[in-house]
Amino acid sequence: MSTPTEAAPRADPDGERVAAALADDLDDGFAELVRTYQGLVYAVALRTTGHRTDAEDLAAEALLRAYRSLADHDPAWLRELVPRPWLLTIVVNTSRNQVRDAARRPRTDGATVPDEPVPGPTVEDRAEQAEVTEHLATLLARLPETQRTAVVLRHVTDLPLTEVAEVLGCPVGTAKSHVSRGLARLRTLIAETGDRP
Amino acid sequence: MSTDPVLVRLAALAPAEGPDLTDRLFDGWLTTDSLLGPVRVVCTRDGISFLRTTADLAEEDFRAAYRRRVGRPLRASTVVPDDLEAALHGDATARPRLDLLGITDFQRDVLAATRTIPAGETRPYAWVAAEVGRPGAVRAAGTALATNPVPLLIPCHRVVPSGGGGIGRYIFGVSAKQRLLAAEGATGVGR
Numbered sequence: 001m002s003t004p005t006e007a008a009p010r011a012d013p014d015g016e017r018v019a020a021a022l023a024d025d026l027d028d029g030f031a032e033l034v035r036t037y038q039g040l041v042y043a044v045a046l047r048t049t050g051h052r053t054d055a056e057d058l059a060a061e062a063l064l065r066a067y068r069s070l071a072d073h074d075p076a077w078l079r080e081l082v083p084r085p086w087l088l089t090i091v092v093n094t095s096r097n098q099v100r101d102a103a104r105r106p107r108t109d110g111a112t113v114p115d116e117p118v119p120g121p122t123v124e125d126r127a128e129q130a131e132v133t134e135h136l137a138t139l140l141a142r143l144p145e146t147q148r149t150a151v152v153l154r155h156v157t158d159l160p161l162t163e164v165a166e167v168l169g170c171p172v173g174t175a176k177s178h179v180s181r182g183l184a185r186l187r188t189l190i191a192e193t194g195d196r197p
Numbered sequence: 198m199s200t201d202p203v204l205v206r207l208a209a210l211a212p213a214e215g216p217d218l219t220d221r222l223f224d225g226w227l228t229t230d231s232l233l234g235p236v237r238v239v240c241t242r243d244g245i246s247f248l249r250t251t252a253d254l255a256e257e258d259f260r261a262a263y264r265r266r267v268g269r270p271l272r273a274s275t276v277v278p279d280d281l282e283a284a285l286h287g288d289a290t291a292r293p294r295l296d297l298l299g300i301t302d303f304q305r306d307v308l309a310a311t312r313t314i315p316a317g318e319t320r321p322y323a324w325v326a327a328e329v330g331r332p333g334a335v336r337a338a339g340t341a342l343a344t345n346p347v348p349l350l351i352p353c354h355r356v357v358p359s360g361g362g363g364i365g366r367y368i369f370g371v372s373a374k375q376r377l378l379a380a381e382g383a384t385g386v387g388r
Contacts, residue, residue, distance in 0.1 A: 027260060027272065031223065038217070038218050042212065043211045043212055046212055047210055056215075059215070059216075059218060060221050063218060064222060064268070133206075133209060137210060140207075151207065155204055186203065190203065
């Protein structure tokens with residue numbers, strides 16, 4: 001679990017408000033946290049697991065873990081919390097645990113490893129766009145885990161590098177390197193599969 | 198804004214909208230009346246999970262107790278579950294759905310056995326222990342009942358010491374236990 005840190009250069013505009021709400025009343029503050037970040041949590045979960053149902057389960061599980069951790073801290077700690085990277089660290093760790101647990105037990109439904117295309121937008125007239133999106137998501141799922149997480153955080157959810165580093169638990173330079181290697185690998189995969197960029 | 202087509206397409210991988218997880222994460226609590234006066238009750242999506250009298254726990258303590266027990270956030274609710282009010286006023290035919298969270302299998306068995314004791318009757322702690330197949334675990338059965346998440350709905354007040362040991366303890370105090378048993382017409386207790 002990470003500790004609160006100084007705000008990043010491109011600081012989360014909602015962070016202070018959510019932290020103050022948590023310090024004021026844990027349950028009301030948590031409702032504010034969920035409203036503020038559940039879209040982001042779901043986006044990271046979706047592009048990490050590769051499946052919508054799994055993503056929803058992962059997002060809910062990570063948020064409950066976050067709640068239990070918040071409940072262990074006093075208001076002074078909560079007020080200093082930088083919620084966004086802290087929360088995404090829990091999402092990434094929860095996802096890792098689930099993948100690891102899944103690897104330890106026999107696969108029954110094949111639903112926990114991100115090796116299948118994610119369904120794109122469901123509206124029919126966006127089918128072509130969906131196909132392109134699915135294809136990129138599939139290629140993304142083929143990246144090594146840390147590179148995939150780095151690319152998702154930086155380029156899908158547009159997190160500043162400082163926060164990507166905090167979530168990955170590494171120096172900013174290392175995070176930057178994970179992002180560039182991930183992108184390079186992704187470009188190679190795009191070229192190999194004959195997909196136009 | 199990047200013009201690199203790969204980066205543009207990556208940015209488009211963020212789902213336009215995700216599910217609202219609030220209903221899934223939060224349990225609802227409300228205040229209602231009972232034979233023991235006002236009570237606060239928590240309902241999950243699957244049933245009633247916690248009940249305490251307002252006299253026993255202030256709102257803040259009630260929420261903290263629930264947080265310690267099950268680690269789930271609470272929000273105020275106005276939706277009263279079916280059968281709850283009838284059950285809290287002694288209607289034996291009203292059996293609201295329960296969702297017993299954060300308890301052991303042994304506690305679950307003890308509570309299930311206790312729920313079968315009819316109004317107007319009592320059973321000794323030893324009966325409950327025997328009923329769950331652990332006849333030696335009389336004290337543990339008593340402990341399990343002392344932390345009953347849903348008193349009144351699971352009538353732990355109907356479990357008493359065997360052989361003239363008074364009516365035993367109760368989460369909300371001995372006099373509350375006496376009042377409930379008297380209201381149900383239970384005989385032969387407290388002598």
